Amino acid sequence: MSRFANPSPYGTHRVIEPRGVLPQAAWKIDNTMEPAANEILIDVRTLNIDSASFTQIKQEVGAEPAAIAAKVLDIVRQRGKMHNPVTGSGGMLIGSVRTVGAALRGRIDLTPGDRIATLVSLSLTPLQIERIKTVHVERDQIDIDGRAILFETGLYAKLPADIPETTALAILDVAGAPAQTARLVHAGDTVVVIGGGGKSGTLCVYEAKKRAGPTGCVIGVSPFAADCERMRALGWADHALQVDARDALALMRSVAELTGGRLADVTINCVNIANTEMGSILATREGGRIYFFSMATSFTAAALGAEGVGKDVEMIVGNGYARGHAEHALNLLRESPALRRLFEELYA
């Protein structure tokens, strides 16, 4: 008998404090490795720490592996999860399934031994670290001996046999972006991808061109010459625009020039810097749609910005999850050797 008599699909039975919230909002969760009937127990191999969190830890304790390891152990001991108290962010993990709870058997496609990546944040995942083996300072990863729990509503992806683990991890981390792009973009659309030279932006440019087709037009935006050169070399963007998206009027003028004043039907914002909401709004046509995938987006800047210039656009909050997003993202690497090469060289 598990100690959790009536386990919630959201894992609230493991919340210790404050009571009544969901695991992500909790300061401390119960990381006992006795799984409830609806939980999956995982042998963890690698923690892929969120970039903001890893950067903060290095700033606080220095870049020595031993110091980073001690800090990570300390956070997990305090909170029962690798939830950085300063940045509020987590990361993902990879490991293999040890047990699948009785209530889930036959309902999900996992069996013990399967290699998986969790697609929910470490900020809500019960974790116990027995031993830290290696801290890979250069790629924000930590190899450990340990265990973790995945809740019934927790997302995961089985790791494919045909793609190296680190490459798979790199793309799974941003799997929501191309899946949402596929839904948003239709044949013939003009699409602006702000931050089109970055990791998620490249995937959006690729997917947008696939959906918009030869009659559509995809415009990748970056303030960096190197990003623009790469976009041109890859060839998926119809135009690579070297503009700083924080200069809203400059971005609008450039997009207007490229589109004969028509502006974008769909704008996808993928840059992790602040103050690009107004640029996104001005680059988009009346009645168009804006997808904010960037975590640096300010809700009020977007809402008041559109009202302030009288622009009737639909602005969507990026959801990192879409049904089937992991398989969708991995398939992009399978269909495009150029994309796969890029991910293997640049991000893995």
Added chain:
Amino acid sequence: MSRFANPSPYGTHRVIEPRGVLPQAAWKIDNTMEPAANEILIDVRTLNIDSASFTQIKQEVGAEPAAIAAKVLDIVRQRGKMHNPVTGSGGMLIGSVRTVGAALRGRIDLTPGDRIATLVSLSLTPLQIERIKTVHVERDQIDIDGRAILFETGLYAKLPADIPETTALAILDVAGAPAQTARLVHAGDTVVVIGGGGKSGTLCVYEAKKRAGPTGCVIGVSPFAADCERMRALGWADHALQVDARDALALMRSVAELTGGRLADVTINCVNIANTEMGSILATREGGRIYFFSMATSFTAAALGAEGVGKDVEMIVGNGYARGHAEHALNLLRESPALRRLFEELYA
């Protein structure tokens, strides 16, 4: 000849500092009352100060009309606009058109003498106050002698002859909410309105029931018994649910109970309190849509929240503007005597 040689439709020609931003983001704008060719000059009668701004001013200087007047004069003298430096918010104004710039004549439906309300924020509106006449401390309004400028992209509504000015102002202030609800809700939908007992929430409940029709189901949510009683008495909500939306699981359970586990097709969030994102997400079915009209919405709480529970929902940033929203809102008062009575008694 105007001093503004090449005026922008967004009013950037009036930005003094910092250079290159839009008027709302500017610290100081040029409030010279010499209109450019694409500007409208307004004789201002009343400033309707944003509630957050008025509350802050009262906290800072006290509730004496003279002290409030001095503070408002000071802000406008410093910034060229009534843009509260602490809250960042503004408000609206009412007045009458004095001149319409030559470049706009024949292109817009305004002529000198028309009584209008501006629908863009005072935080971006060039303003000069000659004299403060009366501070209406109880309803956040200030009667003045003064002038203001409306930019080419600035939104306005002509004040109707058949509705008292203060009532019209009260509904124009939240005109975006019912207009967006009308777009979102379809016949037969189950709609949850969080904050359904408030000013914008009541309009959303009314509009949602109109669109969802007899086969639909509208659920108004409020933590207050008085709000729920009013929702029941008005009769537009099929259910009035007394739940605190910050308790995400309690809200989900209540909505699940009322809908036989189906949850909401559309959730509209109208409460100006923090931490109701997760409740909105859990109350909505897989594949449903959530409209965040509340300025207290946290972008990251919404984005990470949906991902954390693996919920594939579309989350939309409330846009205070939609084409035709002012006329739409005023027509609601014309078609429903009960709604009009409510606005006259409660909000005007």
